[in-house]
Amino acid sequence: MAPKNRNPAATQSSTQTVPSTPAAAPKPSSSSTKKPGSGGAYDAQDIVLGIWNKYVEKTPxxxxxxxxxxxxxxxxxxxxxxxxxxxxxxxxxxxxxxxxxxxxxxxxxxxxxxxxxxxxxxxxxxxxxxxxxxxxxxxxxxxxxxxxxxxx
Amino acid sequence: MRWLFSFLALALFCVVNARSFTGSRLLVVLEEESEREKYGVFLGDLESRGFTITTLTPKSESLSLFKHGARAYDHLLLLPTKSKGLGPALTANLLLDFMKKEGNVLLALSAETGTPTAVQSLLLEVDIHIPSDRNALVVDHFNYDSTSAAEKHDVLLLPFPKPARSDVKDYFGGEGVIAVPRAVGQTLGNESPLLAPILKAPSTAYSYNPKDEADIVEEPFAVGQQLNLVSAMQSLNSARLTVLGSAEALQNAWFAEKATLAGKAVKTANRDFAAKLSSWAFKETGVLKVGKLTHYLNEGSSKKLNSSSALPENNPKIYRIKNDVAFQIEVSEYTSTHLTPFELPPNDILQLEFSMLSPFHRLNLSPISQTANSTIFGASFRTPDQHGIFNFAVKYNRPFLTGIEEKRQVTVRHFAHDEWPRSWQISAAWVWIAGIWVTVAGWVVFVGVWLYSAPVGAAVKGGKKTQ
CATH class of the missing domain: 1.20.58 (Methane Monooxygenase Hydroxylase; Chain G, domain 1)
Incomplete structure (x- = not known):
């Protein structure tokens, strides 16, 4: 959800980039814009944990x-x-x-x-x-x- | 004195009342009036059983089977005549018409006079075959009467016939021997289910023409048990045609004659056999009558049976699929004087069909109870899972018994919308019922928590700020 609300153009570009790196693509794009430090490691557990934390933190x-x-x-x-x-x-x-x-x-x-x-x-x-x-x-x-x- | 008189009147009434189920007018056709004497005992027996006998010759002016388009007689006894034809009043077609109007015919053939052409074509019509030789007769070198036919062996002495199958009622059984002099043997066609043999020739008998000069009989008409001495055809409308190979067997001379069978002196029992044969042929025995057919819903409080004999059947017009239904049929058998409860022969069953085009149920009817003159057969079953127009049908066609063909039409409807079982009555549905109510309960909780957790205005604004 996070990348979607940036602006329409960003959403479109991100969806276009998805086919090349399907699993990792959303993560870097969001983390690079908001928190460059947290997404250092790319193993699955970190990614899931990152998503979960972000969900708990940011969702109303x-x-x-x-x-x-x-x-x-x-x-x-x-x-x-x-x-x-x-x-x-x-x-x-x-x-x-x-x-x-x-x-x-x-x-x-x-x-x-x-x-x-x-x-x-x-x-x-x-x-x-x-x-x-x-x-x-x-x-x-x-x-x-x-x-x-x-x-x- | 008075009671004695009334008792006598009652007895007389009973004697007179002993008659055929379908009517008592009997026409006897014979060569000439004087011949009547020969059959005097037989005709006298018929008269004492309540028949009104009219004797006519084929040449008689007043001979007509029909009057104003209806049958003038109920039964016809055709004794052999010398003439080749029987005249315009007794053609094969007229005899068939007589039977189509449910008249019964007893045909007596004779090898001495030959068979008239009208009778020949009538027999061909019903698939009974007689030898083409005019004088062919049945001989047997083992079962002959050595008193009267020591040389020719053409008077057969036979025991009373037994039913061919165990599930057929015995109407012709008796004690003693029957003399069958100079009989015309008949063979029955294989195709017709309406034909039945009454008295078969013994296995040593054969048919041959005594006028034939040859020493050896080549290609006899028929031999052994193929030959029938007495055979019967009962058409679908239950009219009966009985063919007796030897008219002589009905004559006074053979009714209680001394005879010798294989060296033993015996007495012929033709009178008894003639009485049994004629009472079957003229529908004094072997007549079935269907009383009331009732069917009713056999479920809980709506179970009600019209058992009154005074009320009409008054059956329901409509059932639902998967209803429990009971069916009853009342069957009587007429035995020479009155209706008696019909008893099925052993090994035979009466069946009920519940059918729409083809039977969905074919059930054995079992005797439930008996009244003074009928047996009530019944069966209960569940209507099939198929709506439409159905028939309760009882069909019972057996040799020597008049046919039963009864039908009652009913509608079988499907479930009405409020007749299905409710969901909670089906235990398999409980999980899905629970699914719905858990969803509803979850929704109620969700709505409550949603309203409770309404964000304060600041929080909403704060949320906006962060974006």
């Missing part, structure tokens, strides 16, 4: 909350899908509604994350966070209503 509280919730949804969806694979899809509508409840909720949450992320502020100037959240709540209500009805 609400975005972290959104990410936690999305991770939770992914776990629930995976569990349901595994159950379907192991046990079979007998009440298929039940599987569909259970699985799509998580998928739909994930999509709605992702939309909320995009709209409320302070780094995307320039793209959503005319949508307030309150408006985005209200949309999210309404969409979620509709989704839950449909899922509960569909599972019968």
């Amino acid at each position: 509280q609400r975005v972290k909350l959104l990410d936690t919730f999305m991770g939770f949804l992914v776990v629930v969806a995976v569990l349901q899908f595994l159950y379907c694979i192991i046990v079979g899809n007998f009440p298929f509508n039940a599987f569909l509604s259970g699985f799509s409840a998580t998928v739909g909720q994930f999509v709605l949450t992702a939309s909320l994350r995009i709209q409320t992320n302070p780094e995307n502020k320039s793209e959503f100037e005319n949508i307030s966070h309150e408006r985005a959240f209200a949309d999210f709540v309404l969409g979620s209500f509709l989704l839950h209503f449909f899922c509960v009805n569909f599972i019968n």
Whole structure:
């Protein structure tokens, strides 16, 4: 996320450079602009640790909350899908509604994350966070209503 | 005194009432009125069983099988005549029409007079074959009557026939020997399921023409058990055509005659056999009647059965798929005077088909209960997982029994939207129900925490600053 908000031109250039060095490319570009000292070693553990630290350090509280919730949804969806694979899809509508409840909720949450992320502020100037959240709540209500009805 | 009178009246009524299931008008066609004497005992027996006998000759003006387009008689007994033809009132077509209108025919053939052409073509029509020689008869050098036919061996003495298969009812069984003098043997076509032999010739018998001068019979018409002395054809409308090879067997002379079989003196039991044969041929025995067919939903509180004999069937018109349904059919058998509960022969079963184009179920019906004059057969089953227009069909066609073909149509609908089981009734769905509610609960918690963790205005501004 960090390099994206520099300016549009930088984003484009970085995406163009990705094919040549896919794993390491984002790291140097971001670290060279912000913190030249921390990205000295290129081994995988450091890179992951660096990303994690940066995420913990720079991400706003609400975005972290959104990410936690999305991770939770992914776990629930995976569990349901595994159950379907192991046990079979007998009440298929039940599987569909259970699985799509998580998928739909994930999509709605992702939309909320995009709209409320302070780094995307320039793209959503005319949508307030309150408006985005209200949309999210309404969409979620509709989704839950449909899922509960569909599972019968 | 009075009770005695009424008792007598009742007894008389019972005697008169003993008659065929389909009607009592019997037409007897014979060569001339004087011949009636020869068959006097047989015809007298028929009359005492309740038949109204009209005797006519083929030349008679008033001979007609039909009147105003309907049958004028219920049964026809055709005794041999000397003339080659039977006249315009008894052509093969008219005889067939008579049978199409459910008239029964008992044909008695004779080797002495030959078979009229009308009868020949009638027999060809139903795939029963008789020798082309006019005088061909059946002889047997082992089972002949040495009293009356010591030289010619053309009077056969046979035991009463036994059913050919164990799952066929026995209508012609009895004690004693039957004399079959000078019989015309018949062979039955292989194709027709409507034909059945009643009395087969013994394996040592063969058919030959006594006018033939040759010492050795070459290429006989038929030999052994291929030859039938009495055979029957019951058409799909249950009209019966019985062919008796020897009309002489019905004559008074053979009804209780002393005979000698292989050195032993025996007495012929033709009277008994003639009674059994004619009562089968004229539908006094072997007649099935279907009473009420009922079917009902056999589930929980909606289980209700129309068991009243007064009420009509009143069956449901519609079922749902996977319904438990019970079916009952009432079958009676007519035995010469009254309806009795029908009992299946051993090794035979009555079956129910639940079919849409092809049967989805074919089930054995088992006897559930008996009333005074019927047996109630029943079966219960679950309607298949297929909606459409279905039939409850019972088909039962057996030799010597009139056919049963009954159908009741019902609609089988699919589940209505509120008849499916709810999700929580299916344990396999519990995980996905949990999935939904965990998602909802997670969402509620998320919303709460989101609202609680609203960044203060400064923090938001601070965030802006850092960018």
